[in-house]
Amino acid sequence: MAIRVMLVDDQALLRTGFRMVLNAQPDMEVVAEAGDGAEALEVLARSAVDVILMDVRMPRMDGVEATRRICGGRDRAARDQGPRVLILTTFDLDEYAFAALKAGAAGFMLKDVPPAELLAAIRAVHSGDSVVAPSTTRRLLDRFAPLLPRTEAPVHTELERLTDREHEVLLLIAQGLSNGEIARHLVLSEATVKTHVGRVLTKLNLRDRVQAVVLAYESGLVRAGGA
Structure with a gap:
């Protein structure tokens, strides 16, 4: 079709x-x-x-x-x-x-x-x-997040459902790293990283990595200009 x-x-x-x-x-x-x-x-x-x-x-x-x-x-x-x-x-x-x-x-x-x-x-x-790319999203957020009117801070209770490893992976996604780069950073296989990424998206009800970067900023895990 x-x-x-x-x-x-x-x-x-x-x-x-x-x-x-x-x-x-x-x-x-x-x-x-x-x-x-x-x-x-x-x-x-x-x-x-x-x-x-x-x-x-x-x-x-x-x-x-x-x-x-x-x-x-x-x-x-x-x-x-x-x-x-x-x-x-x-x-x-x-x-x-x-x-x-x-x-x-x-x-x-x-x-x-x-x-x-x-x-x-x-x-x-x-x-x-x-x-x-999430790295492009991060550049956008770094540039514009501090300049836009702030609304009431969203509460993301789903973050509490992440394991320590999944939390690490989310932070690295938010820094714009690819699966391969995350694998090298955490000394894991790319297949394992891909599994972790999938679990992060599922637990946080996110569609893709780009939305994961946005959530990391909104929740305060990452701030404009730094991790």
């Missing part, structure tokens, strides 16, 4: 370009479009969609708020049942990209991304992967 894609951008010409590229693929089909976040929610209510390409700067409702409503917060089950959001942004270190990741986006891409990379990102998101 083809990957059903929705395009959300206030520039009709840009949507046309993306539509032409995506519809030329045998495994993709653009099934819906919207000019802003509010329209996206209306269209989504009557459309079956797998992946949403979401602009961030739009009238009425921006892409961050639309992503927050679509992804349903941090609840893993709610996110897994709905479409996955891939943010399109102009700058890689952008406060909108930071806010969208916190809202539950699977990742972000630059708007001028080469077509082959965009197609690979859509396929990755559809398969359940993230398309932004």
